[in-house]
Amino acid sequence: MLATAEGSDERAAKEFVLRRLQAVPEVSIFHVGGRDDWDITLDYAQGAQTVSVSVEGRLRPLPLLGISARALGRSEGNLVVVDVSVTERVRPAWLGGSYAEWQSMWG
Numbered sequence: 001m002l003a004t005a006e007g008s009d010e011r012a013a014k015e016f017v018l019r020r021l022q023a024v025p026e027v028s029i030f031h032v033g034g035r036d037d038w039d040i041t042l043d044y045a046q047g048a049q050t051v052s053v054s055v056e057g058r059l060r061p062l063p064l065l066g067i068s069a070r071a072l073g074r075s076e077g078n079l080v081v082v083d084v085s086v087t088e089r090v091r092p093a094w095l096g097g098s099y100a101e102w103q104s105m106w107g
Helices: 010-021 063-072 099-106
Strands: 039-043 050-059 079-089
Touching (some): 010 039, 010 050
Antiparallel strands (some): 039 050, 050 079
16 A cells, blocks of 8 residues: 555555454453554655555463563563564566556556
């Protein structure tokens, strides 16, 4: 969405991510804090070759798993911080021409 939609704003992209995150159950072993507790970071620039999205949340693991999870990862009190990031190229390196050229050719 960030890579292809001209004039797309960050708020709309974050709302898109939040709608997908609604699939994560609001159960403490999956996520704590509700919709507003997700930290979403978008990194893009108009005309850039890559875009990236990072999502961070917190959960309260089961007691025995919590000991090892807190030892291996980041924690905030009794919560474990989980995060994921992805970076993708907007266009493959082999693809020549600009978006406008392709649009005029196929549009």
